[in-house]
Amino acid sequence: MEEIYQLETLEELKQFIAQKTAHALRPTLLEAYARLLQYKNIEEWNQLVRICESLSLTGWGEEEPQEALASKWINGAFYTVLQNKNFEAKEGTSQSWRKQNDSYVLDGKDVDLTAYSATKLASQRNKLPKAPIRYSRSGNYQKSLQPLIDQLDTLKTLLIQETQPERYGHGFSYIGINLYFSNHDDQHHTVRHEYYHEEEDVPEELKNAQDNLPLYSIRPRLKISNLSTKEHELRLLVTRYFTKEFGFKTVQEQKQILREDFLEIIDQLAIKLQKKKIAYDTSLFKEDVERIFELWR
Structure with missing residues (x-):
């Protein structure tokens, strides 16, 4: 087991485990996992990370897979x-x-203050396959959006539970979407803001905004970045800007627009992955997202 802790790269770890029998190695790894769960210092935490990385390669058996972050x-x-x-x-x-x-050192009382040689907290590099669409939203939004906002957590749960990332492939991790809503009617005038997609759509009175009128920005409907890697995960970051007109639609219309947005983003992902020759089943991914939006209706 000490040899595993000394290996620095994932490739070295893969080679080491490939020389063993996963079925025979797993019990030893699980024993170390159980012992290190109540880690008390940086050395034990870093060892726990390496054990979780190893179990990700050998398989966790009957134990629920975890990632150490x-x-x-x-x-x-x-x-x-x-x-x-x-x-x-x-x-x-x-x-x-x-x-x-x-x-x-751990933050608290009666902690291990030993000066260990490790200078960095390790974080698992071969992460578990998880929801390939993850989104966040602006904290401020127009009042008419409240019914949709109340249902967004349900969509997030469906995306976590109903997508099948283990079947799509290991070449890509996730799409990260920021949902930025207009906020023209906030009770606090200083945080009011509207998004427009074209300059010509901005009303003249807004261009010469005075006190109590919302500020505005010209932003594209979808801002799609290049593929990028963070913490060993290949991702695609997207920002969706909504005009206030979106907030005046019915909830069903809003859901349909979000559905179209998400599917368009997956199509763009497919193009980017194909150019990079990265294997990933965007067709199955898209089918799952279409099914999820049907469940969310």
Whole structure:
């Protein structure tokens, strides 16, 4: 087991495991996993990450697969956690860290303050296949959008539970979509804002905005980035800008527009992946998303 901890790259880890019998190696890995779940220092956390990477290669058997992630809170402090393919944290595994000299120690009382040699919190590189569409939305939005906003979490759950990322391929990870809504009628005038897709669509009175009138921006309907890699995941980032007219439509009309947007984005993904000669079943992916929107009607 010590040899696994010394391997630096995923390729070295794959080669090491390829020389073993997965069925024979798995029990030893699971024993180490159980022992390290209650990690108390950076050394144990980094070992847990390597064990999870190894189990991702050998298979987890009857144990629920987990991925070991290190990330940052909004204040910049690190935290670590185990999560499953549904983004659900494993109970008791989320911990916060603080800097100590060149390393990190757990944030709390009676923690291990040993000066370990590790200077970086490891994070799993071969992540679990998870929902290939993930989205966030602007915190502010026009009042008429509330019925749709109330149903967006249901769509997110369906995308997590009903997509089949393990069947699409390993060459691509996810589409990240930012939904930016106009917010022309906020009670706080200073945060009012509208999006327009063309300059000629902006009313004259808005171009000369005075107090109590919303500001505006000219943005494309869809802003689709190039493929990019972050934390060992190939992704496509997209921003969708909505005019206030979207908010005046019925919820069913809004859902239909979102459906068309998502399918168009998948079509664009297919083109980009084909150009890069990356194998990924966007046809099955698209079929699943069409089915999900039918469930969301």
